[in-house]
Amino acid sequence: MTGQAEISAEIAAIQAEYRTAGTQESQPRLDYPPYRSSRLRHPNRPLHLTDPETVEVRGPCFGDSDVDAADADLTAQHPGEPIGERIVVTGRILDGDGRPVRRQLVEIWQANASGRYIHQRDQHPAPLDPNFTGAGRCLTDDDGCYRFTTIKPGPYPWRNHHNAWRPAHIHFSVFGSDFTQRMITQMYFPGDPLFSLDPIYQSITDQRARDRLVASYDHDITSHEWATGYRWDVVLTGPAATPCEEPR
Numbered sequence: 001m002t003g004q005a006e007i008s009a010e011i012a013a014i015q016a017e018y019r020t021a022g023t024q025e026s027q028p029r030l031d032y033p034p035y036r037s038s039r040l041r042h043p044n045r046p047l048h049l050t051d052p053e054t055v056e057v058r059g060p061c062f063g064d065s066d067v068d069a070a071d072a073d074l075t076a077q078h079p080g081e082p083i084g085e086r087i088v089v090t091g092r093i094l095d096g097d098g099r100p101v102r103r104q105l106v107e108i109w110q111a112n113a114s115g116r117y118i119h120q121r122d123q124h125p126a127p128l129d130p131n132f133t134g135a136g137r138c139l140t141d142d143d144g145c146y147r148f149t150t151i152k153p154g155p156y157p158w159r160n161h162h163n164a165w166r167p168a169h170i171h172f173s174v175f176g177s178d179f180t181q182r183m184i185t186q187m188y189f190p191g192d193p194l195f196s197l198d199p200i201y202q203s204i205t206d207q208r209a210r211d212r213l214v215a216s217y218d219h220d221i222t223s224h225e226w227a228t229g230y231r232w233d234v235v236l237t238g239p240a241a242t243p244c245e246e247p248r
Contacts, residue, residue: 027204027243034199035160067105072138074108074150082132084113084151086227089187089215092144093174096238100144107137107173108148115156115168124156149227155194167194167201174234185244187232188214204243212242 032038075082089108093101111117112134114126132151140146155165169186188201195201195210204210212235221229234242 027209027241028200028245032199032203035203037160038203067137067139069138072136072146072148074132074134074136074148076149077133077136078131080131082112082129082151084129084132084154086149087152088147088149088221088223088227088229089170089232090145090147090221090229091215091232091234093140093146093234093236094144095236096241100140100142101236102140102142102144104140104144104146105137105175106140106146107135107175108150108170109135109173110150110170111153111156111168113151113154115154126154126156152189152228155192160199165194165197167192167198172234174236183234183236183242183244185234185242186213189230190214190217209243212240 070076075086093104093106095101109117112129112132114129116122116124116126116128118128118133134153136148136150138146138148150170153168153170155168158164158166167188169188172185172187174183174185175181186200188195201210201213204213215230215232218229218231221231223229236242
């Protein structure tokens with residue numbers, strides 16, 4: 001077997017081994033062989049505990065004066081209209097007990113509708129969109145809600161294995177009261193056929209945890225003749241916590 005069939009079989013074999021051993025995991029594995037660069041993306045020596053400086057513990061503090069309401073509309077950052085399917089993504093940031101996390105800074109970044117980032121290392125032969133930068137931010141409200149208007153990103157190739165494509169996704173960054181509490185994760189779209197072939201998504205061996213990374217289509221959020229709507233909540237702690245990238 002070669003190509004997609006080979007990587008799919010490799011992922012299935014590793015997952016079967018985890019299930020047999022009773023070690024289903026709800027967070028991404030730091031060293032996951034099908035995701036080749038994972039071996040380079042985690043510490044290989046024991047970590048040392050350090051005490052952050054006082055200024056780092058107490059700041060930064062994000063308030064209404066630091067984030068403009070327009071920052072949350074990624075379709076209105078340039079003179080022209082971006083190309084692609086306009087979407088609204090909204091949800092709540094919650095703690096492990098289901099309580100809203102208020103005034104939380106939420107940042108997103110993503111590829112454009114062609115699956116390309118505005119980044120010098122992204123040489124994917126797909127067009128850049130001069131009217132889409134692919135980055136936005138907002139603060140959660142008193143109910144812990146965030147809301148972004150953006151363009152649905154396209155899948156894109158990566159060099160992990162032969163004919164490798166990443167499912168469409170949006171990166172999320174959530175801050176606590178300081179940078180040392182930052183959490184980074186990804187939101188996916190329902191029904192993506194690339195899920196079973198993506199080692200990053202599959203590095204979480206618990207299917208229930210993987211499902212927590214997938215947004216749901218919400219017709220109540222969808223706007224008539226304007227944008228389709230998706231809902232996705234982020235849970236920061238507890239057994240239902242959203243899978244996230246571990247600090248490196």
